[in-house]
Amino acid sequence: MNTFLLEIVTPERLVYSKQVNSLTVRGIEGALGILPGHIPFVTPLQVAPLSVKSDGVTISIAVHGGFVEVHKDKVTVLAESAELPVDIDLERAEAARERAERRLQTRNKQEDIDLGRAELALQRAVTRIKVSTGKGQQ
Structure with a gap:
C-alpha cells in the first residue's frame, strides 16, 4: 500500500x-x-x-x-x-501581517509580553499568506 x-x-x-x-x-x-x-x-x-x-x-x-x-x-x-x-482570507492575513510588523517595529522594552504575541501573529499571518498564494510547498 x-x-x-x-x-x-x-x-x-x-x-x-x-x-x-x-x-x-x-x-x-x-x-x-x-x-x-x-x-x-x-x-x-x-x-x-x-x-x-x-x-x-x-x-x-x-x-x-x-x-x-x-x-x-x-x-x-x-x-x-x-x-x-480555500478557507484563508488573503486580505485579512496581509492586514494581520502588517499589524504584527508594525507592533514589532514600535515595541518598547516594557511590552515584552506583547512582543511574543506579535511574533506569533506574524508567523501565523505569513503561513496563511504562503498557503493562500500557493507558496507554502516545502
Missing part, C-alpha cells in the same frame, strides 16, 4: 481526512518527510505550512502549532488551528 490516512484535527473540528501518498511537516527540529510505513513517533510542530501529496497533487495547509503523531498506516496532526487554502 502506498498511502496512509492523514487526519488534521483542531479542538473545533476535523479539518482534513484523506488517504495520502506523503506529508511534509515542519517540526521543532526542522522539516520532516513522512511516507507510508514510517516508524511511529510524536513531535511538536512549528507554525508553518505542511505539504500533502495525494494522487499526484500537492496542497499546502496552514498549521498553527500542535503535534504530529505518526503510526504505520495513519498520521494525525493535532493542531491549535489549521486552514485549507
